[in-house]
Amino acid sequence: MKFRTLFAAAVIGAAGFAPAVTAAEPQEVRQEMMKKVGGATGAMAKMVKGESDFDAAAALAALTTISEVAATYGEQFPEGSDTGFESEAAPAIWTDRAGFDAKLAEFKEDADAAVAAAPADLDALKAVFGPLTQNCGACHETYRLKSS
Amino acid sequence: MKRLALGLGLVVVAGAATAFMLTAPRPVAQERLEAITALEGDPAAGEALFWAGGCASCHAAPGAEGDAKLVLSGGVRLKSDFGTFIGPNISPDPDAGIGSWSVTDFANAMLAGVSPGGGHYYPAFPYGSYSRMSDGDIADLFAFMQTLPASDVASLPHEIGFPFNIRRSLGGWKLLFFTDAPHVAVSDDPQIARGQYLVEGPGHCGECHTPRNPVGGFVGQSWLAGAQNPEGEGVIPNLTPGGKSISGWSASDIAYYLESGFTPDFDSVGGSMVAVQKNMAKLTSGDRDAIAAYLKALPERANGWE
Structure with a gap:
């Protein structure tokens, strides 16, 4: 009984504490999100380059990951999160928020279209991979600064 | 006294004439x-x-x-x-x-x-x-x-x-x-030499990737070592094996970046380099490989912006 109470208290305590642990700074959250996109892009790029075999399920999973990131990525740029935690966000995100949001919307649209296409072979993947990944540079051209 | 003034005057005139001659455009x-x-x-x-x-x-x-x-x-x-x-x-x-x-x-x-x-x-x-x-x-x-x-x-x-x-x-x-001299010793390796021609010549990579002094000349011993971004905040990366920007990249990583815009981690090209990379994608793969070979052969330099 005592053990159970302690256990329950520990669970409740952990649950209460958890948000504080996971509520990372937006700079870190968005960096993690971009790393996910990088991982998903890399998995598909290896197929496109012929370094790994085409795998429809893996390709769809990668596209889905990218679409999910694109859906909420814009929320990770609140005012005041422009610097710190090795952020490479450009000031233009905040001085030209509409332009940034428009780029994100295009990214989301292309990602959703790629998921909907559900590429069944390598040629179908190549057909969505190029247009989708054009978004990377198109946004980084204006809204990301290199710090090293 | 008169002679001294005359002498000084002559020196000034000669100096101005010399400066005028030295600054003349030379086709x-x-x-x-x-x-x-x-x-x-x-x-x-x-x-x-x-x-x-x-x-x-x-x-x-x-x-x-x-x-x-x-x-x-x-x-x-x-x-x-x-x-x-x-x-x-x-x-x-x-x-x-x-x-x-x-x-x-x-x-x-x-x-x-x-x-x-x-x-x-x-x-x-x-x-x-x-x-x-x-x-x-x-x-x-x-x-x-x-x-x-x-x-x-x-x-x-x-x-x-x-x-x-x-x-x-x-x-x-x-x-x-202003000079047309090579920025690093010319290699005997034809691939590296081709890369050197492309990077130091038509590609003009050093114009952004090399730090400049206050009057716009390249800082000595910092060729391609990276620089402050003259257009605003952020830096232009160090292309030599001496910085952490791309020193961990293989020659084929560099060539693939120039072709596709992807870094080895599948981060992407950004800033002014987006337009440059689109141009580099139009070169032959042999020329992209040559650029990569030249960059890998560069002497190590500390980051030019620090």
């Missing part, structure tokens, strides 16, 4: 111009140089994509510590562009930074790199540029303050910094 040597004129330019070969040289990045209309990059109407604004340079119209329009130029005029601009009227160009036009280009490449590029569509959009004046708005002062800049 390409006559024999070389004749050799270039004698060549038959190949427009198809010239197109490769057009992309390697990144001409469209400054001379196409701002934001131009696809075939619009071939219309060299000018208008791109290039911010610098000296003011804002605005890319002029270099389309084949005889009035608004360079349609009335001879290949000699073109060679003087590209190799010596001298205009048809005999004045200095600002080195924002990277003749400090183009000066390393071969006679054949100058003739081929000129032949290609004559095939492009003409545009009658007027060039805009640069927005440059005193004293940099005095073009004659560029003679001093040239005297101190």
